[in-house]
Amino acid sequence: MADAPFDVAILGAGTGGYVAAIRGAQLGLNVALIEREKVGGTCLHRGCIPTKALLESAEVLDLTRRSAEFGVSSGGQPTFDFSFMQSRKQKVVDQLHQGVEGLLKQNKVTMFRGDGKFVSPTTLEVTPAGGPAVTVTAHTTVIATGSAPKSLPGIAIDGKQVISSDEALLLDKPPASLIVVGAGAVGVEFASLFNDLGTQVTVVEALPSLVPLEDKDVGVELERRFTARGIRVYKGARMQLDSLKKTAAAVSIDVEVNGKRETLTAEKLLMAVGRGAIVDGIGLEKLNIELDRGYIKVNGQMRTSEPNIYAIGDVNGGMLLAHVAAAEGEHAVEAIAGKPRHPLDYNRIPRCTYTRPQIASLGLSEDQAKERGYHVKTGRFPFAANGRALIFGEPNGFCKIVADADTSELLGVFIIGHNATELIAEAALGRFLEATSLEVGLSVHAHPTLSEVVMEAALDAERRAIHFYRRP
Numbered sequence: 001m002a003d004a005p006f007d008v009a010i011l012g013a014g015t016g017g018y019v020a021a022i023r024g025a026q027l028g029l030n031v032a033l034i035e036r037e038k039v040g041g042t043c044l045h046r047g048c049i050p051t052k053a054l055l056e057s058a059e060v061l062d063l064t065r066r067s068a069e070f071g072v073s074s075g076g077q078p079t080f081d082f083s084f085m086q087s088r089k090q091k092v093v094d095q096l097h098q099g100v101e102g103l104l105k106q107n108k109v110t111m112f113r114g115d116g117k118f119v120s121p122t123t124l125e126v127t128p129a130g131g132p133a134v135t136v137t138a139h140t141t142v143i144a145t146g147s148a149p150k151s152l153p154g155i156a157i158d159g160k161q162v163i164s165s166d167e168a169l170l171l172d173k174p175p176a177s178l179i180v181v182g183a184g185a186v187g188v189e190f191a192s193l194f195n196d197l198g199t200q201v202t203v204v205e206a207l208p209s210l211v212p213l214e215d216k217d218v219g220v221e222l223e224r225r226f227t228a229r230g231i232r233v234y235k236g237a238r239m240q241l242d243s244l245k246k247t248a249a250a251v252s253i254d255v256e257v258n259g260k261r262e263t264l265t266a267e268k269l270l271m272a273v274g275r276g277a278i279v280d281g282i283g284l285e286k287l288n289i290e291l292d293r294g295y296i297k298v299n300g301q302m303r304t305s306e307p308n309i310y311a312i313g314d315v316n317g318g319m320l321l322a323h324v325a326a327a328e329g330e331h332a333v334e335a336i337a338g339k340p341r342h343p344l345d346y347n348r349i350p351r352c353t354y355t356r357p358q359i360a361s362l363g364l365s366e367d368q369a370k371e372r373g374y375h376v377k378t379g380r381f382p383f384a385a386n387g388r389a390l391i392f393g394e395p396n397g398f399c400k401i402v403a404d405a406d407t408s409e410l411l412g413v414f415i416i417g418h419n420a421t422e423l424i425a426e427a428a429l430g431r432f433l434e435a436t437s438l439e440v441g442l443s444v445h446a447h448p449t450l451s452e453v454v455m456e457a458a459l460d461a462e463r464r465a466i467h468f469y470r471r472p
Helices: 015-026 041-046 048-065 082-106 185-196 216-228 322-336 366-371 387-392 420-432 437-442 452-461
Strands: 006-011 031-035 110-113 115-120 123-127 134-143 147-149 177-181 200-204 232-234 238-246 251-257 260-266 268-271 275-277 309-311 351-353 358-363 376-382 398-404 410-417
Touching: 006 015, 006 322, 015 031, 015 041, 015 082, 015 322, 031 134, 041 048, 041 082, 048 082, 048 185, 115 134, 134 322, 177 185, 177 260, 185 200, 185 216, 185 351, 200 260, 216 232, 216 358, 216 366, 216 398, 216 410, 251 268, 309 322, 351 420, 358 420, 366 376, 366 398, 366 410, 376 452, 387 452, 398 437, 398 452, 410 420, 410 452, 420 437, 420 452, 437 452
Parallel strands: 006 031, 006 134, 031 110, 134 309, 177 200, 177 268, 200 232
Antiparallel strands: 115 123, 123 134, 147 275, 238 251, 251 260, 351 358, 358 410, 376 398, 398 410
């Protein structure tokens, strides 16, 4: 048993959990951090970092294939070493993992390694692998157990032919063919990755657009680029769940689109239909905690219906993004330390998808803004009219600004194109500072830079873009 009660115990050391632990320690709290696996959680070990490392290798491969466009000879068709890509990915993960471990030690966070389970609202039992259980008591607890991949009813993830993103990151070679079920961020990222590595990829989405949480214009552009790359896309597709068949070499399933039924067959089927909160096995039955659709309900300070227990990150069912979990972790421990901030404005938080081309956005789409009663104006600027994009050899994509027609308040920013995930930071700062589209547009941007697409889109919302002609 721990010697004395901690000020706060954090169950789960993913991005949200370890950030909360460090911020709590900075505020003078005595912090216990409980983790059954490695600190860093899904993002560091099975999500954000490893996927982006592999996607970067794939992008280098694509650029090498196109090197003749830049007057550079690559000496024939480039090849790739997938095992080396995997090794490089792991080196990146390991370096970051060591860094997080070091930060926790430097901030004097007490680690407990093992499965954590509530015994009471102030007591957790931690059972290490192969060791005796330890009791940890704390005045306040933060639940940060994260999420795990989901599937569809009747389709079991076997880890071999029917896989999730977890298994996709551990393959020893790219599959010859792949069906991706779900065209959200996870699905389209793996579709983009394996297409670049020579896999025949088919994407199946039940909704009418790829990346359905984005502005519909972004989905149209991504589908156009995917189709040009040879990725087959089925939208508005109804999966016939009882049709799944597996042989020694392949898996097949029927889909129905526009009343027509078709059988799709591939070496592997990747389920990318979302993630569910990890709430089983942590002793929630001992607590007065309210759930909503399997996620823990919280208020603006991340407090649950149990007064001294908070929940952050994927487990509370908000935006299932690592940087959201980190921000929520800081909010929770600052509230615990008596330094509460204003609740997070989730319309200010950027969303990034690392396909080729990249997608980045924040706030309301054009349709969402109209549904909420705004009088909307939009601005748009194509990458094809940007000098730096042409220098990069990346003319595809655009930036779209959604603004309030009455006040010019930024309501949403949507970018699809080269390095979009870096460009969105300007929009996030603009939203944080309550900038208008005119203010973003009048801010002088360096030339030639990709950032000028944001400036020109903002100016186009004001009907004063210089390098783009909009018919009156």
